[in-house]
Amino acid sequence: MSEASQQRLEPGPAIPVHEPSQRLEGPEAAGPAPASGRFRPRRAFWRRRAVRAAAVITVLALCGLVILALVRDQTGTDGFLVGLGLGVLPVPLLMAAFRWLDGVDPAPWRNLLFSFAWGAFAAALVAIIANTFATQWIATATADPAGAQSLGATVIAPVVEESTKAAAVLLLFLFRRREFTGLVDGVVFAGFTATGFAFTENILYLGSAFGEDRSMGSAGLASVTAATFFVRVVLSPFAHPLFTVLTGIGFGLAAMAPRRRRIRRFVLPLLGLALAMGTHALWNGSSSLFGPYGFYAVYGLFMVPVFGLVTWLAIWSRQRGLRTVAAELLAYAEAGWLPSAAPQALSSMRARTVARDFAHRTFGPQAARAVVEYEASATTLAFLRHRARRGTAGPDFAGRERELLDRLWARGGTAGPALTFAARATGRVRVPPPYIDYDGFNPYRQY
Known part of the structure; x- marks a missing residue:
């Protein structure tokens, strides 16, 4: 992504990204386990x-x-x-x-x-x-x-x-x-x-x-x-x-x-x-306010243009969300949490579909579900980081970021090759090496 595109997303202040070597595994990822017999206050009945x-x-x-x-x-x-x-x-x-x-x-x-x-x-x-x-x-x-x-x-x-x-x-x-x-x-x-x-x-x-x-x-x-x-x-x-x-x-x-x-x-x-x-x-008063042809006048001169404007705004926001995914995940890819091609692949709905189909065709439905979960977690992480830049993420940002990163790391062995293949197949990025090896898997080999 160009520097001009990233600037249009208003990135704001820099947010540090932990290296993969610093990640927590196992029970430590969620903090210390509660001691046996620890008192847990009851929640009010209506709060359940x-x-x-x-x-x-x-x-x-x-x-x-x-x-x-x-x-x-x-x-x-x-x-x-x-x-x-x-x-x-x-x-x-x-x-x-x-x-x-x-x-x-x-x-x-x-x-x-x-x-x-x-x-x-x-x-x-x-x-x-x-x-x-x-x-x-x-x-x-x-x-x-x-x-x-x-x-x-x-x-x-x-x-x-x-x-x-x-x-x-x-x-x-x-x-x-x-x-x-x-x-x-x-x-x-x-x-x-x-x-x-x-x-x-x-x-x-x-x-x-x-x-x-x-x-x-x-x-x-x-x-x-x-x-x-x-x-x-x-x-x-x-x-x-x-x-x-x-x-x-x-x-x-x-x-x-x-x-x-x-x-x-x-x-x-x-x-x-x-x-x-x-x-x-x-809309309701068009006929009574503007006569027998008021409905058609309001429909053609007001409702249709407003509908077109709102539709354009919604689609533009959707595309802006995809650009946000690419921009925000770049820092995690550079830190080693994601494959280098993943941000661009995840910023394309077509590439996401190609990745899921590739995983399903190559490894089966369980792998395809892992890719779907990976895509969802990565997207949530990108928007969470974007909100943190804007000051709307909330005080639990660090904990939620750590949880999402651990989810990505756990599914990266399956989703990484699929997203890399999808990025290359859809022309999102050009991968320089002749092949990229993820735990001995060649994503360019025809299985």
């Missing part, structure tokens, strides 16, 4: 991980049962099934897109499933109750049901829905801080939350449209169901994810801010949430 996980699952499951009953009550059984079958169609595509975006340093599935479940169950339940109550209260107070519906869609719904969806991102930001490290994480968590919310909302809208068609005897392409499906699933499946991603960007930028910048860490999420509410309000 299993208890907290069970509580979260129980709450989300109850919310799911309640929202299921409410939606089924409004749409009927047939409408619910039709809405479910049609509403689920965009979900795999959106989840795959956000998972691809998160491919450099993938978040644990438990966080993604929590985000989706929160959006589909908890956020949807709060939104449907709050929106209905507020709209009915305004209609009663003003004696203007039509105006109450318009105000509810333009003002109340964006505030309530974006706030409830943002709660999932906030919880992950507070309680999964180690796994919430940058802009891409904010985008992915917000995207999964909004995908879940849109899924439940689509069931409600499509099921209600099906019931309306049945009552009027409509069918085919001229039906309300077909029109609703086209607008919500075909034309704008990205609408809810786009709104909430703006909130996720605010949290992601806050996660990247140094710990001493407390005002920035507080203001950026609020700014992102305000932008999400404003964009949502403009």
